[in-house]
Amino acid sequence: MALADDFDGFLIDLDGVVWVGRELVPGGAEALRALLDAGKEIVFVTNNPALPAASYAERLREAGIAVADDRIVTAAAVTARLAAERAGPGRGAFVIGAAAFKEAVEAAGLELLDGEAGREAAVVLVSGHRGFDYEELLTATRALQSGAALFATSRDPTLPMPGGAWPGTGAVLAAVETASGATAEIGGKPERHLFELARQRISGAERVAMVGDRVSSDVEGGRWAGLETVLVLSGATSREEAEGAVPPPDHILDDLAGLLR
């Protein structure tokens, strides 16, 4: 009997699980198609703030995995909504992040402040992006010194990529927290906000597993959300690290295809 038979729903991470960079993990797309064909409910959950949910859904569909846009929950959207709830609609926000994150913040009802105006922001939102620079760090620091609240999509230190990990949101956030002395509230994994929204999307499923490649976000978050946890070794975590985690994941698999073996 395959492990997948124990569950009727799955929350599945994307980076390091379905793909690494733009390369699909071998066997992953076939495994996901088989799970969907078997009637399993799947929501994909990602801390990666680079693209909107619809773009990740499109990439999955290009790989032959038939999912609707609302089956993707991103930390960017969850964090933007959380900051808007905390600050109130229409408040000024300074965003360190990719265009998709800025669009999510605007869609959540906050007003984007750019450049020097960012120093007057009521909230600062942080996610890793390749354009991060000293000016952004300075603006965020000034806003936080003046009492702005700090939010971030995650503390993930790295992003798994072909050939080696790239600096992630946690690395950028560390600079902002170090300079300002502020501590961020996190919208993405392992915090409950993302898991609550993802779980609502498949509320009909009763036995749900969290499948991810990182102990500190996927496994810890899944456990706190009351889910059984499956760590796959196709991304950020080695077998030694996975087996040494305290407490360890409920299941350790080489990759997604292992759910069906």
Ligand SMILES: [Mg+2]
């Ligand atoms: Mg991952």
